[in-house]
Amino acid sequence: MGKITVTSLLLGILIHVIVVYADVKNLNIWPMPSSVSHGYNTLYIAKDFKLRTYQSKYADASGILKDGFTKLVDIIKGAHVIDYNYPGSSSSAILQGIHVIVASPSDELQYGVDESYNLDVPMQGKAAYALLKAQTIYGALHGLQTFSQLCNFNISTRAIEVRQVPWTISDQPRFSYRGLLIDTSRHYLSLPVIKKVIDSMAYAKLNVLHWHIVDTQSFPLEIPSYPKLWNGAYSLEERYTMADAAEIVRYAQRQGINVLSELDIPGHAQSWGVGYPSLWPSDKCMEPLDVSNEFTFKLIEGVLSDFSKIFKYKFVHLGGDEVDTTCWEKTPHVSEWLKKKNMNGTDAYEYFVLRAQKIAMSLGYEVVNWEETFNHFGNKLDRKTVVHNWLGGGVAERVVAAGLRCIVSNQGKWYLDHLDSTWQDFYMYEPLTNITSPAKQKLVIGGEVCMWGEHIDASDIEQTIWPRAAAAAERLWTSSNQLAKDSQDVYPRLSHFRCLLNQRGVAASPVNGYGRNVPSGPGSCYQQ
Template sequence: MALNHLLLLLLLILLSLSITITSSSSPVTANHDSPPYLWPLPAEFTSGEETLSVDPSLSLTVAGNGGGSPIVRAAFDRYTGMIFKHAYNRASSLLTRIRFLSVVEYDITSLKIIVHSDSEELQLGVDESYSLMVSKKNDQSIVGAATIEANTVYGALRGLETFSQLCAFDYLTKSVQIYKAPWFIQDKPRFKYRGLLIDTSRHYLPIDVIKQIIESMSFAKLNVLHWHIVDEQSFPLETPTYPNLWKGAYSRWERYTVEDASEIVRFAKMRGINVMAELDVPGHAESWGTGYPDLWPSPSCREPLDVTKNFTFDVISGILTDMRKIFPFEFFHLGGDEVNTDCWKNTTHVKEWLQGRNFTSKDAYKYFVLRAQQIAISKNWTPVNWEETFSSFGKYLDPRTVVQNWLVSDICQKAVAKGFRCIFSNQGYWYLDHLDVPWDQVYNTEPLNGIHDPSQQKLVIGGEVCMWGETADTSVVLQTIWPRAAAAAERMWSTREAVSKGNITLTALPRLHYFRCLLNNRGVPAAPVDNWYARRPPSGPGSCYAQ
């Protein structure tokens, strides 16, 4: 109590002496060394020529039905931690605050976040639009402020990311500044689905690494983590209904409990990111038989799964029942790719089953996929399948099916012409394990190429870059994802006109360099942008902003 009285007395003395307070930065044109490069580029914005200082004790004011959401408040704490990590300690003592206030007046002292809806439901197409205004105090206002206004908490999150990118630490003044103010930004995404696939079957990724990937996704405004959890190599997920399945994990230490998976979903939601789980059937499923050998057609035919047994579909139903308790996102991925049915034709009981139904092996493949789809639909999921299902028997797919492209460049064009929704993931440019694909080829790849009918364009719900795990484990996964995933992220967020005009070495490359360095500064080991081969270290000494 005595200390509090002393601090209060000091504050009163300072006020009574009418100490002259000076600004830490008068309005000047920002120099080129610290440009406020934004990534992805907002839909609409204007800026000025002033430099504004930001109070390290930046306060949060909320308004609207959803302004008080824990999601908003947690995000504000995260972002202020990133913005002010070099600067004044926000948790420092009142005495230190008085010392700072005695010599500095800041242009931006508060951030107001207005969220109109109190709903925190996160599904496809949630409103992510926002407006952001940053200006200094003037004759009409004695308090400088920034204001984010959004219809949902998830729009507010996107606005916070943009605000954080406007803030730069000045090493000379040891303060956070915003260049080229005032800023007026109106922003919204071009596509509702902007995804990144991770593969935890080919290489196990620890929980903290997955969280770091999710955190980094939010910096680029990606909004769907496609979690390819299991494959032929390993089955790391706990499934209580069929507890022996995770015997197919690489080891007892490379597994995800139900609680682990639920925590990943919770962590992602706090950052406005949905998690779409994938259970790839009937191929890519050899690991299932480690715990339940009856799922294999025979010891020498370990995939595709045994199409003849109801037990196979009982297991699929049980897994989906367990996963529905974890994954609230409306989409569920059922795979369906790269199904080699040769061993079905060469396994006696499967061959007899085919003959008894007058089925070809292709018919059996269709039967399996369609039956799996109905199981997913019965659990209130919309099925997503890889493009082979559409190419092989598209007219039989449930009309709610979302087709994911990867092989053929015009598959989305064909799928939407038939009324299906499509996710663009062309392997030639958006498969991140293709290390010889540079950033500019990723950036220039357009999901709507060849689709001219506006009603069909709307059926392309977005795109996804895929980080397949055969050659990427914890040691390299983040530098393989970044910065090339950012190139696709801007393609999916920003307007088509903005990303398609001009020389991208002038309009995009400097900003991508800056964004890569922002990732590095936030602890994300993004590789150099200018690598001729992805994820390699720099070829020699140099600035982050020139590599």
């Protein structure tokens, strides 16, 4: 009898495991957690759903957790009118609130911060609370985002339900760097638009806003050390004060998102010379910045010094891509300088990049450069350089073989302005392709989807980013053993997430078709 009982017990456990595994494919959580199990019962959110924090070392002096909880309640209500007198409202199937325990008292946000969390939602009980444990407040914020996706408004009862309880979720990111680039040089983006992008990033657990602030076309940011620089803005209205930039950093930080600022130099900098023409090699040759002029480097130091007061992320992006040195070689005074220094254009390109790196590092930054710098003189780059891949595949493999770190943004797969790239392309692209050594894999710090702004402004940015960015977000967050081998296995779940974004006011385009797609005709959101 004892043997039969044990056998039956083991069989029951095996059946339970199989059922949970089969259900994971159809769970409407995005990105998929590292480990998840659930039951088949339902709880109802209490009218006075509460946040409890006793036993937590995090005092929430800055209100990050309180704000995160308030946002949680707002998004699970979804602007619906809730009827708290629904059938069963007096039963024991009520979830009274969520108890959050954070181990670290610090709310410092920096690269590599612990973003793990554990979430448990009980089956029932008159005083039932969900339990969320995390090492840091930022792991707790991710847990709140996951909890929000467990909640549903039941149109029949007018109540908010947590279905499939009990839940046990253990989760942590696969990569520490999960980025989205926005470009405010090609088209200005207002602060409310940028904040909406930040909100949507948090929903998908992306954690770095790469702010490509200036470029050839415009210089919209105030630089107190050199106040004429923003003369290169499109108009007086299309500018950011330093206080605006600080507000973006503050707003992002409160949602667990770092801001990576970029100065793309020495190319892509024509707009700098509107205010300071001496930065141009000549009035007929306006970029790259004049490598022969000491004022160029003095100004760069001033800009980065001002940056360091606002942008506290440990990395700064110094560009370095698409530098055509012909201008230097054809401009008489620069050409003469090259001869005196015994340099050609390629040598001067290296000189410029390395000198700019030293300036940034003297201010406490570690530098990110686009991959051309590595392709041309990788062995000369500072060993703390992070190489940003964009031109194609195989780059990360070469970068980590050289002992440098890498961010992956293969333009054929993760450029959002490439409207012919489908969400399947985004989902199936693997940053660690052909990198098998664990030590080398650690040098790939993550990846980034890029929303270049030549044809993007406030009118179409959200539908161009989403839902394709979400496909990459799962690739960067979810453990490799949980990632689907066939993109079609996640289609229903991504479709559900896209509709969830729409319900939260994010203009995510339909899943079917290419980027920035439109509905094919009348029909349910879940079938587009």
